[in-house]
Amino acid sequence: MDEPVISVKNIRKSYGKQTVLDGLNFDVKHGSIFALLGENGAGKTTMVRILTTLIKADGGLATIGGYDIKHESQSVKKIISLTGQYAAVDELLTGEENLQMLGRLNHLDRDTVKKRTEKLLNQFDLQDAAKKRAQSYSGGMRRRLDIAISLLADPKVIFLDEPTTGLDPRSRKNMWNLIQQLAENGVTIFLTTQYLEEADQLADKIAVISGGKIIEEGTSEDLKRMVGQDKLELTFRDQTSFHQVKNILEGQMNENEWSLSVSTEGSTENLRQLLNKLHEYEIEPASINIRKPTLDDVFMELTSDLNEGASVND
Numbered sequence: 001m002d003e004p005v006i007s008v009k010n011i012r013k014s015y016g017k018q019t020v021l022d023g024l025n026f027d028v029k030h031g032s033i034f035a036l037l038g039e040n041g042a043g044k045t046t047m048v049r050i051l052t053t054l055i056k057a058d059g060g061l062a063t064i065g066g067y068d069i070k071h072e073s074q075s076v077k078k079i080i081s082l083t084g085q086y087a088a089v090d091e092l093l094t095g096e097e098n099l100q101m102l103g104r105l106n107h108l109d110r111d112t113v114k115k116r117t118e119k120l121l122n123q124f125d126l127q128d129a130a131k132k133r134a135q136s137y138s139g140g141m142r143r144r145l146d147i148a149i150s151l152l153a154d155p156k157v158i159f160l161d162e163p164t165t166g167l168d169p170r171s172r173k174n175m176w177n178l179i180q181q182l183a184e185n186g187v188t189i190f191l192t193t194q195y196l197e198e199a200d201q202l203a204d205k206i207a208v209i210s211g212g213k214i215i216e217e218g219t220s221e222d223l224k225r226m227v228g229q230d231k232l233e234l235t236f237r238d239q240t241s242f243h244q245v246k247n248i249l250e251g252q253m254n255e256n257e258w259s260l261s262v263s264t265e266g267s268t269e270n271l272r273q274l275l276n277k278l279h280e281y282e283i284e285p286a287s288i289n290i291r292k293p294t295l296d297d298v299f300m301e302l303t304s305d306l307n308e309g310a311s312v313n314d
């Protein structure tokens with residue numbers, strides 16, 4: 001159907017002997033929110049820097065809005081913007097001046113700059129702070145100004161590199177609302193995050209990056225479905241019972257807390273069988289809980305064979 005706005009095929013990048021991106025493939029649909037989810041150092045920023053033409057890939061192909069990032073980088077630059085770890089905010093200028101400066105840098109006419117500045121200051125709830133220097137802004141305000149600046153040139157695709165890292169929970173929620181509004185207005189959003197909850201809340205599609213590869217891709221529901229249905233969480237009073245259980249039930253173990261998380265596969269019959277088994281072996285759990293799977297479960301499941309020492313028995 002729709003041509004993807006971003007198309008990435010077999011993108012590779014190494015630094016010296018370290019392979020950071022080992023053949024990445026994914027597509028991003030127009031007007032959607034795409035999240036690249038990965039731990040510290042997984043290569044998320046490297047991918048963003050390649051797509052935003054700041055650095056070159058060693059191999060592979062990528063297009064944005066149909067333009068090749070390697071051979072048509074000027075056209076790519078005109079339709080994208082980048083915010084996040086490289087703040088565009090000039091601390092010594094006011095919020096308004098920051099926006100105006102960017103307008104001039106983009107050769108927009110005076111009238112357009114004035115109108116867009118007003119609109120963005122309103123949209124990002126910065127009217128009251130418009131005439132104050134950015135150095136007096138809180139972290140959340142600065143982040144909002146950063147995004148407002150990046151929207152001034154009316155980009156089709158916006159890259160948000162870890163947009164909420166370091167923000168308090170309330171500012172984070174505000175930022176999520178803003179990101180959702182942007183997508184509703186037709187801007188395509190490419191987001192990187194280490195926060196599973198953030199990807200879960202925002203993204204239409206999530207790609208999990210680990211070991212230089214996309215190890216899974218889908219909606220948050222798809223990913224959750226992979227790790228099964230509800231989880232049965234059991235904790236034990238002593239190590240002996242915990243070790244006994246390890247031999248009879250399969251699941252995600254936590255050695256420190258003597259706890260075990262088992263998929264119920266969505267059936268009460270299965271749940272009953274699991275509990276019967278414990279009864280049969282005369283093992284009494286200290287606590288029993290049933291909970292919905294989270295993206296944390298997905299991440300643990302997917303990266304279990306990559307991370308040494310992980311203890312997921314599947």
Ligand SMILES: Nc1ncnc2c1ncn2[C@@H]1O[C@H](COP(=O)(O)OP(=O)(O)OP(=O)(O)O)[C@@H](O)[C@H]1O
Nearest residue numbers: 015020038039040041042043044045046047162194
């Ligand atoms: N210019 C560079 N020279 C050498 N190594 C680099 C360079 N840039 C990144 N790396 C390495 O590449 C790996 C991936 O880094 P990258 O910043 O892309 O990860 P990330 O997923 O964005 O992590 P974070 O969440 O910490 O920002 C890291 O091991 C990093 O040290």
